[in-house]
Amino acid sequence: MESIIERILQNKFWNFHGGIHPPEQKTLTSGKPIKQLPLPKQLILPLQQHIGRQGDLLVKVGDKVLKGQALTQSSNPMAVPVHAPTSGTISAIRKSAIAHPSGLSELCIFIDVDGDDTWKTREICEDFTKLNKQKIIQKIADAGIAGMGGAGFPTHIKVNTKPEINFLIINAAECEPYITADDLLMCEQSEAIIDGIKILEQLLNPAFILIGIEDNKPRAIKALQHATKNIEKISVCVLPTKYPTGGEKQLIKILTGKEVKSGTLPIHSGIVVQNVATCFAISDAVINDIPLIRRVVTVTGQAVSKPQNVWALLGTPVNHLLEHTGFVTEHDSSKANPPVTSPPVIMGGPLMGFSILNEFVPIVKTSNCILAPSRAEMPSAFDNNSSEVECIRCGQCADVCPSQLLPQELQWSAKAKDHQQLNKLNLFDCIDCGACAYVCPSKIPLVQYYRIAKAEIRQQQQLDLKAEKAKSRFEARKLRLEKDKNAREEKHKKAAAARKIAMSKRSADGGSASSAVAAALARVKAKKKAKSNDELSVFSIEKAESSSVLSVSSDEVTDEKSQVKAAIARAKAKRLAKKDDVSTLKVANKDSEEKEKTIKTVKTVDDKKAKIAAAVAKAKAKAKKEQQPEQSLPSSNEKEVKATSTKTDDKKARIAAAVAKAKAKAKAKKTQEKDQLAVMSNEAHAPFKSSNEESE
């Protein structure tokens, strides 16, 4: 760091590889001031004038707009808005040819200029140092500022950075021949540019600010040195003229000796590079609240009689500029061979600019030059690369390449469409500067080959990405189908197995030994199931009984005699309950006989005795009933017995009841054992049902 600054202060700079010295031709325009042009009749504003996305439309056809009014708004960080450069009416919003090398058409807003040039209301900021960072960034974003050097990267993203910035480099090199737009801007607006740099300093807080300027602009150098003489942090670095010094990476290399790692942005190395015209736009936007609606454009070349720098509103069709600079066409097409319909008009410089489709192509944020060369001046611009001959491997292209690529090898691979080799040769480090094609003695349009190859590779990458997605989608679907299929097969298998067992069970009934074992197992299972089932059913019966018992006991409380009646009623209820049970009918008959007897005794005997007798009778009756196949009877018995025992004070009666109870239980157990066997044989088929249920 320190050594870098020391070197810079001694005016010693690094060098980048290669570079060329094409005829500069800057004197055509550098001596004349920037001209103000009358308003054009119509403006054509493409929605997208930068790298990134276009904003959302805010206006519709027929709307009246004021100068500086936003026409689109940004919904995305990579979108920057466009503004009305003057007041007027929107006459159309449709696709039109834009400033693009391929002559593409994009959505454009057409404004019929009313000539009043009425401003929207503006808030002029007296002291930008009082604004906070977010406010300034918002202002820059709202003003629609994108890098004005050529690429058009949204400025508010570039200045909104977290990492520590060592160097803020202001690119004033303007290395392309013919162009003097930045030169003149620096001469005339150096104070505003320095204000813009100060705003950037406030945002980025860099350790050093370096202004890189080529030594072919003495007036601009003087103006900048004068404007920065009191600012220690800013140093004006006068660099030797060589194309492409103004390339971002090349400028960084020259000033700091560092290289930007391939595939990363300068910001990752703590360096931010801003174009000098962008600085002017920033100061205009932040201080004067003027959005980016105009820029300096060099209109030059020998085909214009009065080449000059002009202030052009964005959206001004090129013919408006050409008219005011005296464009003359060489219309002797009879002499031309092959006949040329019209001369080329180039937007940008002679090395990186592109020829435009027609005269209605508008000026956009990145247009710094309109070049109309004559045939004598630039014959290669007219012949459309028709004079290409074989490469003789002279290697001059490699000597001038600022990225230190091997253009001749790239060219072979590009022609062979060997994308792998192109990547190996670092095609994507090519900055399209055109130095290789400029020096090529075989006149091979090298840059054109690289552009095509780059586009093909990008397209291939997109296709690959798509294919990858489709593949993963297909594989997921395949997996899902496979899973479904497996699940179905599993289900079928289980069902088949169940059917098989069922079949073998049926055959076991016939007497097979193995199926006998299975049958036994099944029986055990069935028994368990039956038990639980029975328990449930018995429980409900039990409830019914106990409720009747309760009613009986409540009766007993009021009248002891009524206990007998209750017993009779109970007996009757039970008998009713078991009516449908044929096997119990006899028992019920016996019961009723016994109960009749007890009724008689109750009538004759006194309180206590009667009670005991009743209890005994009851117990007996129950014991008999318990011979029926029901497990829960003992519990209901117990309750009954409890009910009775609570009412009877006599211990003897209790004992008798207990004895009766025990007897009843013993009997019940016996019947249970018998019943279990019976149930087993009865429900032998049950397990198959249950196994089927499980499988389902």
Added chain:
Amino acid sequence: MAFWIASSPHNHNQTATSALMRLVIYAVLPGVFAQWYFFGWGNIIHIALAITTALTCEFIVLSLRSKNKTQNISKQLFDGSALLTAILLGICLPALAPWWISVIGVAFAIVVVKQLYGGLGNNPFNPAMAAYVMLLISFPIQMTSWQPPLDLINIDLGFTNTLTAIFTGFTSDGYSVEQLRTSIDGFTMATPLDTLKTNLGLGFTVFETIENSMFSNNLSSGLGFAFGWEWMNIAFLGGGLFLMAKKAIAWQTPISFLLSLLVCSIIAYSISPDGSASTLFHWLTGGCMLGAFFILTDPVTGATSVKGRLIIGALAGLLVYLIRTVGGYPDGVAFAVLLCNMTAPLIDQYTRPRTYGHNIDSVKSTITQEKANEKGEVK
């Protein structure tokens, strides 16, 4: 109004391959003049023959290869590459070689070595050198019928005599080529390199050899220059330096070639002063300067990277020295060039420059290492 659409860059430095070739042809003229001055009309006649043959062959092959593009053919025909090949081969041939030597040689160079591989820019071998080697191997007697410098011949060899000697094998006075090659002393003359090699083989020292009249000359007899050849080589050197100044050829190849030859001869001289010729002798005899500035610098068959060119030059120097001293032929430029042509693609493969922004870490680490070393030294 629609404008003319063209791809950037729109400007061009207006150099052309044909202009480059013309420049090389101009640069070779002083050497041709020196050759004429010392050796007579022989090579001029061969150059004329070669040019005619070259243009004829080129035209035939181009018309066979391209379809209905007459304009294109004339452009390719006069791009200077065939012309240059013919001139270079004509310079290399022995002055009194029969006419069909140059015709066969150039036809081979143009048809087989250049056009069969795809024409300009696609030939792996230098056409002139490949043809020379083919002739040397196929017609050894004719290809070694070197003519001594005019001053050393006792027969007056004018233009017509040379012409008839080339076409018929006899001068108009009836002298055979064999008689023409006999010097005043009655010895058959060979090239200085050949003589030196033979004499060294016979056990003479270099000093004894250069006492021979062939070496005694007006420049400096003590240094042992080969009479006639030194001026020719100096003229080629001059032409080469002109090309380097014009940036028409890369400086790396010839410089590295000559340095390599210097190093080799110095090493050999320091080991055995009697058995080794001086560096200047090596530089200024045979096809050294022609090879260094006009053959090795052929961009098509050479290396393209800076490092690659340095390696190719050094390798060629070493090969030339080895062939001259231990090889079977007196001069080895043609063989060295062909061998280097073969290695050029491989050398290019391994001498690719570091692209901007790639492997910065390795550069940085070496720098920091250097710094660390410096610090260590300081401590």
